[in-house]
Amino acid sequence: MFDLKAKTKRWGVALGVTLMLAQPSNAETLSDALVGAFNHSGLLEQNRALLRAADEDVAIAMASLRPIVNFTGSLGRSFSRTTSSSLGTISDTGNTAATIGIAMELLIYDGGQSKIAIEAAKENVLATRARLLSLEQNVLLRAIQAYMNVRRTTETVVLRQSNVRLISQELRAARDRFEVGEITRTDVALAEARLAAARSALAAAEGGLISAQEEYRAAVGHKPGNLRAPRSLPKTANSVDKAKAIAVRNHPDMQAVKHDVSAADLNVMRAEAASRGNLRLRGGVNTSRSLSAKTKTNSGSVSLEATVPIYQGGRLPALIRQAMARRDAARSGLHITKHQLEQGVGNAFAQLRVAAASIEASQRQIRAATVAFRGVREEANVGSRTTLDVLNAEQELLNARSALIGVQTDQFIAAYSALASMGLLTAKHLNLPVQQYDPTAYYNLVKDAPARSKQGDKLDRVMRSLGKK
Incomplete structure (x- = not known):
C-alpha cells in the first residue's frame, strides 16, 4: 500500500539533506557552532551565578572583622495593682515607655578564625572558577559531538538513498532478466528483500538525522544548516606522556581539587582556633522616655567581654576531627583526580590512533570493494554471477563507505576529546570570537x-x- 504520509516525510528529509549539501555559500563551520554553544549555554550562566555566590562568601567572611552596629527600639507598657488588706485600699499604677538606642559590637580577637575563614573562602572561589572552566569544556565538547554527528547522519542518509536507488536498479534488471528466462523468481525475490531492507535502513538513518538535529539544537541553540567539514584536526601534544603532564598541571579539574585541599587545610586550622576563645568590645547608647511620667533617661555602656571555652561536651574536638577527615578526603580526591585525568588522556589518544588507522583501512577497503562490485556486476551481465553475488558485493561496498563515515567522525571527536582531557578545550585556547567572562x-x-x-x-x-x- 502506498503510504503518502511516510513518503512525504521521507521526501522532506531527503530535501533537507540535499539543501544542507548544496549551499556552500551559507555553510556553517565548527567554529560557528562552538560560538553558538558558548553563548547559548544555560549551564554556563547558571555556574557563573554560582561563582558570584562563592565570591560573596569572601565578603561574608570579611564582614566578621567589621564593627556590627544595630538600631534598637522598644515600646512597652507595664502595670501593677497593690492591695492593702489592713487599709482596704487598692492602687493601680501603669507606665508606657519607649526606648531607642544604638548597639555596637566589634570582634577584637578570635584566635584567627575569621582571617582563616577569609582565606578558605578565597580558595573556594578559585575552585569554583576552575569548575566553571571545566564546565565550559563540557559545553564545547558536546557541541563538537553534536556537529560531527549531524554530519555523520547526513552523509549516512545520502549513502542510504544512493543504496536504495542502486538496489532499485538491480531489482529492475533482475525482473527484466527474469522475463527473458535468464534467472529464476528466487533472484527477483532476493533483490526485493534487499530493497526492503535498504528502505528500512534509510528510514532508520533519517530518524537518526532528526535525533542528531535535535541534539544540535539543544547544544548549540539553533537548528543546523549546511555544516561544513572541518578542515583539519586540532593540534594536541606530540606524545601521550606530554599530554598527561599537561593535564596534571593545567586541567581545571585538577586545579579545583588542589584548591579544595587548600581550603580543607585551612578549615582544620580554623577548627583548632575555635578553642582559643574570643574577645569582643560591646557598647551602646539608649534613650528611654516614659510617656506616662513625662520623664526621659539617657544611658550608655561599654564592656570588654572575653569568652574561653572550657567544656562543651566534646563538640570542639569533634569539629577538629571532622575537619581533619574532610582534609584527608580532599587529599585522596587529588590522588583520584590525577589518575582519572591520566586515564582520560590515554583513552583519548588511543581512540585517536585507532580512528587514524581505521580511516586508512576503510579507504583501502572501499577501493577494493569498488573494484569487486564493478567486476561482479559485469560478470552478472554475462551470466557468470548471480543476483545474490551482485547484492552481496554492493553491500560490502556500502558497509565500507558507511564505516569510513563513522571513523572520520570518530577521529575528529577523539581529537577534541584529547584536547579536553588535557584541559585545553576552552574558548580562549581555541581563539573563539566570543566575549570572555x-x-x-x-x-x-x-x-x-x-x-x-x-x-x-x-x-x-x-x-x-x-x-x-
Whole structure:
C-alpha cells in the first residue's frame, strides 16, 4: 500500500539533506557552532551565578572583622495593682515607655578564625572558577559531538538513498532478466528483500538525522544548516606522556581539587582556633522616655567581654576531627583526580590512533570493494554471477563507505576529546570570537564587603546588568 504520509516525510528529509549539501555559500563551520554553544549555554550562566555566590562568601567572611552596629527600639507598657488588706485600699499604677538606642559590637580577637575563614573562602572561589572552566569544556565538547554527528547522519542518509536507488536498479534488471528466462523468481525475490531492507535502513538513518538535529539544537541553540567539514584536526601534544603532564598541571579539574585541599587545610586550622576563645568590645547608647511620667533617661555602656571555652561536651574536638577527615578526603580526591585525568588522556589518544588507522583501512577497503562490485556486476551481465553475488558485493561496498563515515567522525571527536582531557578545550585556547567572562570583575567588587559607597553603587549597576541578561 502506498503510504503518502511516510513518503512525504521521507521526501522532506531527503530535501533537507540535499539543501544542507548544496549551499556552500551559507555553510556553517565548527567554529560557528562552538560560538553558538558558548553563548547559548544555560549551564554556563547558571555556574557563573554560582561563582558570584562563592565570591560573596569572601565578603561574608570579611564582614566578621567589621564593627556590627544595630538600631534598637522598644515600646512597652507595664502595670501593677497593690492591695492593702489592713487599709482596704487598692492602687493601680501603669507606665508606657519607649526606648531607642544604638548597639555596637566589634570582634577584637578570635584566635584567627575569621582571617582563616577569609582565606578558605578565597580558595573556594578559585575552585569554583576552575569548575566553571571545566564546565565550559563540557559545553564545547558536546557541541563538537553534536556537529560531527549531524554530519555523520547526513552523509549516512545520502549513502542510504544512493543504496536504495542502486538496489532499485538491480531489482529492475533482475525482473527484466527474469522475463527473458535468464534467472529464476528466487533472484527477483532476493533483490526485493534487499530493497526492503535498504528502505528500512534509510528510514532508520533519517530518524537518526532528526535525533542528531535535535541534539544540535539543544547544544548549540539553533537548528543546523549546511555544516561544513572541518578542515583539519586540532593540534594536541606530540606524545601521550606530554599530554598527561599537561593535564596534571593545567586541567581545571585538577586545579579545583588542589584548591579544595587548600581550603580543607585551612578549615582544620580554623577548627583548632575555635578553642582559643574570643574577645569582643560591646557598647551602646539608649534613650528611654516614659510617656506616662513625662520623664526621659539617657544611658550608655561599654564592656570588654572575653569568652574561653572550657567544656562543651566534646563538640570542639569533634569539629577538629571532622575537619581533619574532610582534609584527608580532599587529599585522596587529588590522588583520584590525577589518575582519572591520566586515564582520560590515554583513552583519548588511543581512540585517536585507532580512528587514524581505521580511516586508512576503510579507504583501502572501499577501493577494493569498488573494484569487486564493478567486476561482479559485469560478470552478472554475462551470466557468470548471480543476483545474490551482485547484492552481496554492493553491500560490502556500502558497509565500507558507511564505516569510513563513522571513523572520520570518530577521529575528529577523539581529537577534541584529547584536547579536553588535557584541559585545553576552552574558548580562549581555541581563539573563539566570543566575549570572555571575567571571573575577577565581580570578585573585585565584593571582596572587601562594600556597603553604601561608590563601590557599592557600582556593584548595584553590575547586578542590574546581570539581571537583564
